[in-house]
Amino acid sequence: MAITMQEIEHLARLSKLALSNEEKERLTGEMQSILSFADKLSGLDTAADPTMFASDGQNVFREDEIHPSLPTSAILQNAPEKDMECFVVPKTVE
Amino acid sequence: MKYETVIGLEVHAELSTKTKIYCSCENSFGGDTNTRCCPVCIGLPGALPVLNRTVVDYGIKAGLAMHCSIASYCKQDRKNYFYPDLPKAYQISQFDLPLCSAGYVEIDTEEGMKNIGITRIHIEEDAGKLLHAEGANFSLVDYNRGGVPLIEIVSEPDMRSPEEAMAFLEAIKSTLQAIGVSDCKMQEGSLRCDINVSVRPEGQEEFGVRSECKNVNSFHAAVRAIKYERDRQIAVLEAGGTVEQETRRWDDAKGESFLMRSKEEAHDYRYFPEPDLAPIYVDDAWIEDLRTSLPELPSEKKKRYVETYSLPKYDAGLIGASLGLSKLFEDTVAAGAAPKTASNWLLGEISKILNESMLEAEAIPFDGKALAELIAMIESGAISGTIAKQVLPEMFAGNKSPKQIVEEKGLAQISDEGAIMDMIQEVLAQNEAAVADFRAGKDKAIGFLTGQVMRASKGKANPGVIQKMLREALTALK
Numbered sequence: 001m002a003i004t005m006q007e008i009e010h011l012a013r014l015s016k017l018a019l020s021n022e023e024k025e026r027l028t029g030e031m032q033s034i035l036s037f038a039d040k041l042s043g044l045d046t047a048a049d050p051t052m053f054a055s056d057g058q059n060v061f062r063e064d065e066i067h068p069s070l071p072t073s074a075i076l077q078n079a080p081e082k083d084m085e086c087f088v089v090p091k092t093v094e
Numbered sequence: 095m096k097y098e099t100v101i102g103l104e105v106h107a108e109l110s111t112k113t114k115i116y117c118s119c120e121n122s123f124g125g126d127t128n129t130r131c132c133p134v135c136i137g138l139p140g141a142l143p144v145l146n147r148t149v150v151d152y153g154i155k156a157g158l159a160m161h162c163s164i165a166s167y168c169k170q171d172r173k174n175y176f177y178p179d180l181p182k183a184y185q186i187s188q189f190d191l192p193l194c195s196a197g198y199v200e201i202d203t204e205e206g207m208k209n210i211g212i213t214r215i216h217i218e219e220d221a222g223k224l225l226h227a228e229g230a231n232f233s234l235v236d237y238n239r240g241g242v243p244l245i246e247i248v249s250e251p252d253m254r255s256p257e258e259a260m261a262f263l264e265a266i267k268s269t270l271q272a273i274g275v276s277d278c279k280m281q282e283g284s285l286r287c288d289i290n291v292s293v294r295p296e297g298q299e300e301f302g303v304r305s306e307c308k309n310v311n312s313f314h315a316a317v318r319a320i321k322y323e324r325d326r327q328i329a330v331l332e333a334g335g336t337v338e339q340e341t342r343r344w345d346d347a348k349g350e351s352f353l354m355r356s357k358e359e360a361h362d363y364r365y366f367p368e369p370d371l372a373p374i375y376v377d378d379a380w381i382e383d384l385r386t387s388l389p390e391l392p393s394e395k396k397k398r399y400v401e402t403y404s405l406p407k408y409d410a411g412l413i414g415a416s417l418g419l420s421k422l423f424e425d426t427v428a429a430g431a432a433p434k435t436a437s438n439w440l441l442g443e444i445s446k447i448l449n450e451s452m453l454e455a456e457a458i459p460f461d462g463k464a465l466a467e468l469i470a471m472i473e474s475g476a477i478s479g480t481i482a483k484q485v486l487p488e489m490f491a492g493n494k495s496p497k498q499i500v501e502e503k504g505l506a507q508i509s510d511e512g513a514i515m516d517m518i519q520e521v522l523a524q525n526e527a528a529v530a531d532f533r534a535g536k537d538k539a540i541g542f543l544t545g546q547v548m549r550a551s552k553g554k555a556n557p558g559v560i561q562k563m564l565r566e567a568l569t570a571l572k
Binding site for chain 1: 111112113118119120126127128129130131132133135136144145146147148149150169175176177178224225226230231232233234235236237362367369371372373374375
């Protein structure tokens with residue numbers, strides 16, 4: 001599968017990233033080599049049914065019981081910016 | 095040209111489990127920001143989700159109540175998109191294998207009963223909440239709502255008018271409330287919907303191009319958004335244009351929708367199976383267990399009320415749709431009241447008080463016995479209907495019985511003829527013109543005079559007794 005510059009621009013838009021032309025070119029090349037690597041898998045003979053999960057666990061449930069949450073200070077401790085007990089992010093209104 | 099509107103709805107309902115869908119943080123509304131969060135809620139590296147069994151139970155119950163087939167095997171998927179209310183940059187949802195599919199919901203239309211198809215019901219997590227401060231160049235994020243369990247109910251494009259869409263939403267709400275899986279409080283956002291609308295020339299088989307409208311937070315807004323979108327699309331077509339497939343955002347304050355995402359960016363969610371969660375297998379025993387636990391559904395209640403109590407369909411539908419009203423109705427009838435009289439009180443004065451004070455029927459503080467007592471007091475002539483309407487708000491205010499209220503406030507009907515005669519004499523003296531009218535043969539004057547005596551008695555005199563005595567007094571004057 002060939003990766004085009006348009007593909008990179010589309011992904012950048014979805015990821016809300018502003019990329020320079022140099023970055024776009026570099027990423028097109030890098031993505032291409034990642035995909036070529038993964039393409040090797042298509043060459044394998046996989047006669048088995050498609051596998052959706054790596055383990056064969058099923059119905060792993062938790063009972064509906066409340067356990068204490070973390071203190072707000074702990075929740076916010078890695079926030080780059082915080083205010084009024086909230087995470088601060090760039091203004092986002094769709 | 096005449097157009098037909100085609101409507102499909104996606105309804106998101108928050109489930110009323112005790113905890114969130116993938117962690118043990120409390121699932122509740124309000125409270126201080128970021129106080130019900132853990133590493134799973136804020137998507138910290140290494141945090142692992144574990145599915146809440148009750149969410150699956152509730153999802154299956156909703157599916158059974160809406161006549162769906164329940165998948166014997168299903169899985170959860172990652173829906174990828176970048177938005178700050180979603181800390182992991184993906185939402186765990188279900189993509190190609192939903193928990194429930196192919197059901198229907200019955201609605202009442204002008205042309206009779208109609209089935210609205212349910213395409214699917216799946217389980218997923220809610221996102222956090224963005225708070226926008228006025229004038230600020232930043233937004234705040236509260237992740238308390240992140241991970242709150244949702245079911246998304248997707249309908250077939252089976253509705254043909256805003257009224258049918260409204261009836262469908264009412265049916266969903268009353269069903270979810272009846273089976274106890276969601277409180278459906280619109281003001282708390284526990285029920286939200288996305289609307290798909292298209293129009294086509296009447297008689298055309300093929301669907302028109304649809305637009306999707308998001309951010310619809312009340313039934314009222316849904317109806318407005320559908321009408322707006324219908325009119326917008328018809329205007330585009332009439333002007334010779336073509337309707338684009340697009341996602342729009344409803345602004346209820348402005349009463350308009352706005353283009354939200356362009357076509358090439360929409361629906362590129364790159365779903366893939368959620369590797370952190372095991373697949374779900376549901377066997378028949380599990381399904382049957384839940385099926386037998388389902389209470390009577392609103393549509394079944396409605397039928398029963400019509401058949402057993404001879405209630406009009408309209409009354410039966412409204413009472414049957416509300417858990418609070420139906421319980422009170424049945425208790426009142428069991429305590430001896432006539433079904434239609436009980437229904438009139440519930441849908442009349444009681445609903446009026448509930449609407450005025452923005453209360454749900456579940457908040458009514460008195461029981462069926464008390465309401466039956468009030469009705470019996472009117473029927474025995476102990477109080478008039480007018481007085482009963484004054485007693486009712488007092489019943490809402492405290493835990494006193496109607497009898498106590500009537501006694502304490504001295505509201506009992508005056509049937510003492512001496513006291514009524516005094517009032518009549520006074521009214522006759524003050525209203526010579528009406529008396530003259532009556533003597534001139536205008537019988538209508540008696541109605542006016544009766545009203546005046548009622549007023550003088552502050553509503554406490556027995557109207558039948560007044561009329562009888564008035565006639566006697568007037569005839570005596572002749």
